[in-house]
Amino acid sequence: MALLRLHLPRPPPLPAHPNFRSPLASSSSISSWLQPTRLPSASSRLLCSSHPASPLDDASSAATPSIVAGLLDYLNESWTHFHATAEAKRQLLDAGFKLLSESDDWDLQPGGRYFFTRNMSCLVAFAIGEKYRVGNGFNIIAAHTDSPCLKLKPRSATFKSGHQMVNVHTYGSGLWHTWFDRDLTLAGRVILKTADGSFKHKLVKLTRPLIRVPTLAIHLNRTVNSDGFKPNLETHLVPLLATKHEEATMNSDDKSSSSTKVAHHPLLLQILSEEIGCESDEIIGMELNVCDTQPSCLGGGNNEFIYSGRLDNLASCYCALRSLVDSSKAAEQLSNEKAIRMVAMFDNEEVGSDSMQGAGAPTMFQAMRRIIDSLMHQSMGEGALERAIHSSFLVSADMAHALHPNYPDKHEECHRPELQKGLVIKHNANQRYATSAVTAFLFKEIARIHNLPVQEFVVRNDMGCGSTIGPILASGVGIRTVDCGIPQLSMHSIREMCGKEDVDTTYRHFKAFFEMFSDIDRKLNVDF
Numbered sequence: 001m002a003l004l005r006l007h008l009p010r011p012p013p014l015p016a017h018p019n020f021r022s023p024l025a026s027s028s029s030i031s032s033w034l035q036p037t038r039l040p041s042a043s044s045r046l047l048c049s050s051h052p053a054s055p056l057d058d059a060s061s062a063a064t065p066s067i068v069a070g071l072l073d074y075l076n077e078s079w080t081h082f083h084a085t086a087e088a089k090r091q092l093l094d095a096g097f098k099l100l101s102e103s104d105d106w107d108l109q110p111g112g113r114y115f116f117t118r119n120m121s122c123l124v125a126f127a128i129g130e131k132y133r134v135g136n137g138f139n140i141i142a143a144h145t146d147s148p149c150l151k152l153k154p155r156s157a158t159f160k161s162g163h164q165m166v167n168v169h170t171y172g173s174g175l176w177h178t179w180f181d182r183d184l185t186l187a188g189r190v191i192l193k194t195a196d197g198s199f200k201h202k203l204v205k206l207t208r209p210l211i212r213v214p215t216l217a218i219h220l221n222r223t224v225n226s227d228g229f230k231p232n233l234e235t236h237l238v239p240l241l242a243t244k245h246e247e248a249t250m251n252s253d254d255k256s257s258s259s260t261k262v263a264h265h266p267l268l269l270q271i272l273s274e275e276i277g278c279e280s281d282e283i284i285g286m287e288l289n290v291c292d293t294q295p296s297c298l299g300g301g302n303n304e305f306i307y308s309g310r311l312d313n314l315a316s317c318y319c320a321l322r323s324l325v326d327s328s329k330a331a332e333q334l335s336n337e338k339a340i341r342m343v344a345m346f347d348n349e350e351v352g353s354d355s356m357q358g359a360g361a362p363t364m365f366q367a368m369r370r371i372i373d374s375l376m377h378q379s380m381g382e383g384a385l386e387r388a389i390h391s392s393f394l395v396s397a398d399m400a401h402a403l404h405p406n407y408p409d410k411h412e413e414c415h416r417p418e419l420q421k422g423l424v425i426k427h428n429a430n431q432r433y434a435t436s437a438v439t440a441f442l443f444k445e446i447a448r449i450h451n452l453p454v455q456e457f458v459v460r461n462d463m464g465c466g467s468t469i470g471p472i473l474a475s476g477v478g479i480r481t482v483d484c485g486i487p488q489l490s491m492h493s494i495r496e497m498c499g500k501e502d503v504d505t506t507y508r509h510f511k512a513f514f515e516m517f518s519d520i521d522r523k524l525n526v527d528f
Contacts, residue, residue, distance in 0.1 A: 067322050067507045068298070068306070068500050074318045075296035075308050079187040080289045081121040081145040081347050082203055084314055088123050088321055088345065089115070095325045097125060108374040111334050116367075120189070120201070121145055121347035122357035124367050125321070127328035129337025129518075134376045134384045137391030138368055139517045140342040140479075141323070141510055142359070142469055143316035143398065144349035147309070148174030148492045150237070150290035152186070157265045164241045164265050166211055168290060170233055172350030177229050178494040183209035183293045184239060186268075191285035192278055199284070204276055209293050211239035239290060242267055292494050304420065304500050311496040315486055315503060316397035317345050323510035333515075339391075340371065341514045349398070349469050359469035365477050368392075392479050393517060395443065395510070396434060396470030399498070400424035400457055400485035415458040417487045419499035422453030423506050426468075426483040432459075434470035434481035438526055443482045443513070445520055450512050452505055455487065 078084035092115050093099065100106055100116040108114060110132050115125035122145070126138075150168040158165045170176060187205040194200055213236075218224060231237055242265075269280040276283075296308030306315075320343045328334055328341060344367075348358035355361065369385050376384060403416040417424040425440050426433040440456075447454045459465040474481040486506050488498040 064504070064508055066500075066504050067319070068503055070322065071306070071315060071318045071503055072296050072298070072308075075310060075314055078145075078310065078314055079205055079291040080149075080189075080203075081147075082189050082287075083187065083205065084145045084310075084317060085117055085120050085123050085345065086203055088125075088317065089117055091321065092125055092325070095329060097325075106370055106374045108371060110375070111331065113328055118363060119347065119357040120203075122363060123345045124342065124363065125324060126340055126342040126367070126371065127324065127334060127337075128340050128371070128375070130331075130335045131338045132340060132375065133338065134372055135381075135387040135391070136338050136340070137388055137393065137518075137521075138340045138342050138479075139393055139514060140344060140364070141320040141395045141397055141513070142344040142346065142364070142473060143320050143396075144313045144346045144353075144359070144469060145317060146172070146347050146350050147312060147314070148172030148350055150174075150179065150239075152188075152264075152286070152288045152290075155263045156268070157262050158238070159244055160238070162244045164244055164267065166239045166241050166265070166268070168237065168239060170237070171289075173492060175490075175493045176233060176237055177231065179237065179290070180213045180215045180231070182212070182494060184212055184290050185210040185293050186272075186288045187291045188286065188288035190272065190276065190283050190287075192276070192282050193284050194282070202276060204272060204288075205291075206271065206275055207293070210271070211241050211290065213237060213239050241265060294495070298500065299497075305497050306500055306503065307495060307497050309494055309496065311486075311488055311498050312399040312491050313349070313397070315488075315498060316399065316506075319486075319503065319506045319510050320345070320397055323507055323514060327511050327514040337518065339518045342367075346469060353469055353472050359472045360476070362476070364473065368477075389478055391521075393439070393442070393521065394434075394470070394473055394477075394479045394481040395513060396468050396473065396481055396483045397506075397510075398468040398470075398483070398485045399488045399491060400426060401491060402487035402489050402498075404489060410460075410463070412458050412460045415456055417455035417457050419487055419489070420501045421487070422455050422502065423447075423509050424455045424457045424485050424487050426457045426485065428459065428465050430465070431471050432465040432467040433483035434468075434474040435483045436480075438524070439480050439482040442517070442520060442524065443484065446512050446516060447509055449516070449520075450508065452509050452512075454509075 074087060077087045089099070097113045097115050100114050102116055102118065108128060110128050111130045113127045115123060117123045149171050151171050153167040153169055156167045158167050185206045185208060189201060189203050192200040192202055266280070269283060272283060273280045292309050296306065299305050299307045324341055324343045344364050346353065346357065346359040346363070348355040353360040368388065372384050372388055400417055402419050403411050408416070425435060425443065427435050427440070444454050468483050470481045470483040473479060486498055486502045488496055490496045
């Protein structure tokens, strides 16, 4: 959620609990959710404690299997927005979706399942109902792939007092104090120059702890507990890579020193090149995020919580992706569908969405128009796209603020969503959220039919309200929208938490939305 305004020999694996399953294990562990009759066993599940997994994770003990194991795998693969998109792409291909290119002609058919990516950080996937007719609507769930983080600056090499440091930007509105004293590393993408003169785009993930932002000892900052920890984000939030190599010795006060002539530390380039399997001079561009190496896992007294970075908003992305796949994997699931089911995952929500891969770009609108054009083999009358938009519905999915037990006064008295109590519908009279009485009713009606819990959130009048991609898409496309989210604590921390039950409830709600919204929508006519 946006506010107002991450080849040296590989080290041994990180120490872990015996139940730990490496996030970099074979892809079969990630794709296990694509097999509807099999889920990872409790013994292979990543836990933060030795307590056995609760029955909710056991497919044999629930009418609807849990998707929590799949979410943990997705989170552990998706250290960056690029990796989140690439992993979603892999899962869609495994599920039988056809990859499209925005640069090619599209030849779409009713009953078909398709997707495309943009910038490898934005993805749109859709399944066309067998009974779709041009002018019918789109039922869409939209989320975002980015999270607040630190990013390497274009010239990241710097030296401080005999140490090799890494210059970083702050991206989004993070709780930056939580990034201190963590075992950090780097992941993202690089551009490589190949022997034949062409260029290659490649994702990279350095899995070992590589950098760290150390705090100042209390002996040197005696008033930190009374005055608060108030780091300067330019001078104090600078990760330490290594002690300075002898051959790199330089005067840190010399403004004309060699540090300004090298964009990145040779040591860093060496580590990257050996991970990728190339020469250092083949790396001609990079976009790297600082990432926490601690894996996503289950925790709490009953292992009822998910502890992870990037829950905002990869938890919503995964629930949306999984619900689309599971609601359209068999031909009969689309045989009576008159609409088009769509998932849109955008980048740059945390900084306003104003980019070619963000929700502020016309990506979704263009996709809707191209889909209609491809399916309109003959004239279907005027205003086919406009009629389709009028009949469409968007679920803007972004994490919600759960009631904090230590700060209950931060919530409005009558709107206090709690962990493990279901999906949260967000309201704001000033349109920071796009929910209306009509859209809230339609979305809650799905929950009522399936006996799913729903909560509601309104920010206090004496506090500012965050926003989402909901109002951006509602106003930019002209589509009916409801804003909702999974309740969580520690939003925008390097380590967030949410309830395991809320993830499964959200998945069931989203899946039911795809399966039955068209029928419910026909029963209510507002503009008559």
